[in-house]
Amino acid sequence: MPGNAVRAAIAAAFVMTSLLAVGERAAAQTLNDLTQTCAACHGEAGVPTEKTTPVIWGQPRAYLLNQLNDFKIGRRKNEIMSGVAESLSKQDMEALATYYSQQQWPDLQQPAPSPEDRAAADAVVNSLNCRGCHQANYQGDTVRPRLAGQQDEYLLKTMTDFHTGERRNYIGMVVLMKSLDEAQLKPVANYLASLRYNGRPK
Ligand code: HEC
Ligand code: HEC
Structure with a gap:
């Protein structure tokens, strides 16, 4: 290659690498902005601000991704989360699911x-x-959520939602919860909420 062509090739490669670096920085910036929004409800250190808001820190990645997608396409309905998920791209949801699955589950005691x-x-x-x-x-494990140490009131709410059919994004859970009397759900929620588990989901 003549000298000028080599210099042009090097310059082009340099421009490409810089653009990639800018792209990565933009992606990191977006994730940071997004997690700040989530933290308003799901908590700064993984402890949700309301009792009926679930812990998402340390939940398996596949489960988180399924839920975000279900909220977005309306398979799971919740006024707040449907609004949040509406504006998320597939890449945003993947980055968020990866990020939250890598955080440590908080001990709510x-x-x-x-x-x-x-x-x-x-x-x-x-x-x-x-x-x-x-x-x-x-x-928990892949698409099956962790229940140990989840918020008591959230567990009761979401099991009741499966029981009434308000939440029906997984038919297996709807069938199981419908087979129980509503009064049986509270002790189950109390028990699961009280469990401590420090390991990671498989
Ligand atoms: C204004 C409050 C609020 C904000 C902001 C918010 N969430 Fe939520 N989120 C909730 C509530 C409340 C629920 C429970 C919905 C229900 O009862 O079905 C929830 C549920 C979820 C779930 C399902 C968890 C489970 O155990 O099934 C995921 C995943 C989730 N949110 C992720 C996010 C992410 C990621 C963000 C930021 C992009 C976010 N949320 C922002 C309030 C919020
Ligand atoms: C056949 C497998 C299976 C069995 C058995 C099962 N679950 Fe589930 N459960 C799931 C799956 C899969 C999901 C996630 C559904 C989804 O994607 O929304 C789930 C979701 C849940 C949730 C929602 C958690 C959250 O963060 O929103 C609760 C609570 C729950 N199960 C409790 C129970 C309880 C209590 C029992 C026993 C009485 C039980 N499950 C038995 C597979 C199962």
Whole structure:
């Protein structure tokens, strides 16, 4: 290659690398802006600001991505989250799911249920084999969410939503929750909320 052509090729390669670097910085900036929005409700250190808002820090990536997508396409309905997800691109959702799945689940220090509630919860979780899908420590796995240490009131709300059919983005959970009386859900929520698990989802 003559000297000028080499210089032109080097210049072109340099421009390309700079553009890529700018692109990466823009992506990092966008993720940062987005997580600031999420933190207003899902919390600065993973502790949600409201009792009915779920912990999303440390939830499996595939589960988070499914939920964001479901809110966006209306398969899961929630006034707040549908509005949030509407403006997210596929790349945004992937970056957010990766980011939150890598954070440490917060310890909300929710109290153990009374012995009566514990017995009522055991009767449900053992007969319906919740651990068969949500894993031995309720730590979740891919598309199956972690339940251990989730917000008590959120667990009750979302199980009630499956029970009434308000939430129906996974038919398996709708069928299971419909098979229970509404009064059976509260002890289960109390029990799952009280569980501590420090490991990562598989
Ligand atoms: C104004 C408050 C608010 C903001 C801002 C917000 N969320 Fe949410 N989010 C909620 C509430 C409330 C729910 C529970 C919805 C329900 O009950 O079905 C939720 C549910 C979720 C869920 C489902 C979790 C689960 O366990 O099923 C995910 C994932 C999620 N939000 C991610 C995000 C991300 C990512 C952002 C930022 C881009 C965000 N949220 C911003 C309030 C908010
Ligand atoms: C056949 C597998 C399976 C079994 C058994 C099962 N689950 Fe689930 N569960 C799932 C899947 C998959 C989801 C995620 C649904 C979605 O994508 O919205 C889920 C979601 C949930 C959620 C919502 C969590 C959140 O963050 O919003 C709760 C709560 C829950 N399950 C509780 C239970 C309880 C309690 C039992 C036992 C009574 C149980 N599950 C049994 C597969 C199962």
